[in-house]
């Protein structure tokens with residue numbers, strides 16, 4: 750039986766990432782609006798756009814606190830953010846939807862998503878993903894480290910220093926592997942299951958790009974930040 754031990758440095762890493770993950774949350778006024786405003790498709794889309802924009806802001810702040818991220822080449826930092834944003838946002842919204850909010854709020858948010866003019870073919874895989882994340886019952890640390898691993902994916906478009914990003918990601922993967930062994934001793938495959946979610950995220954990334962195009966075609970308005978992060982004109 751392998752004796753797994755988290756080193757002092759790894760514990761500091763987990764603490765830094767968890768603090769950043771918890772410090773940067775979507776402002777209450779944005780989530781409160783989700784409960785107040787009326788239910789037209791336009792209103793729902795407008796609200797989800799506001800939530801998406803604030804999720805990008807939260808993501809940028811969180812990413813800046815990932816140890817080692819700011820030492821990467823500046824252009825690579827941008828390439829990693831643009832390449833991982835929607836995947837990190839899927840993880841964040843999955844965690845919000847699967848437990849964080851009081852029960853009544855989840856149905857409301859789900860209802861707004863269903864009635865936001867999004868195509869059915871995108872809806873099913875998205876809600877399946879939310880369900881599969883909820884079933885994992887990840888701890889806060891696991892959620893924060895898994896999001897960090899997603900952000901530090903070396904093979905995003907336009908990343909130049911592939912090795913530098915890979916080194917950072919490998920450090921995080923080792924920390925997550927140990928956390929899974931220690932926190933889910935009865936589930937030896939738990940770490941593999943978490944990594945399997947990252948594969949599912951890539952598929953959703955693809956669907957999301959198509960959804961952006963179809964929203965754009967139907968003349969939906971985005972905020973400047975969403976246009977910038979996803980290169981939408």
Ligand SMILES: Cc1cccc(C)c1Nc1c(-c2c(F)cccc2F)nc2cccc(C)n12
Pocket residue numbers: 794796797798799800801802804838839842862867957961971975
């Ligand atoms: C906030 C939200 C929560 C759940 C589902 C959806 C559709 C949204 N909203 C958007 C998302 C998005 C996201 F923010 C997180 C997860 C998956 C996503 F599709 N992406 C975009 C891009 C342009 C406009 C919006 C409204 N939008």
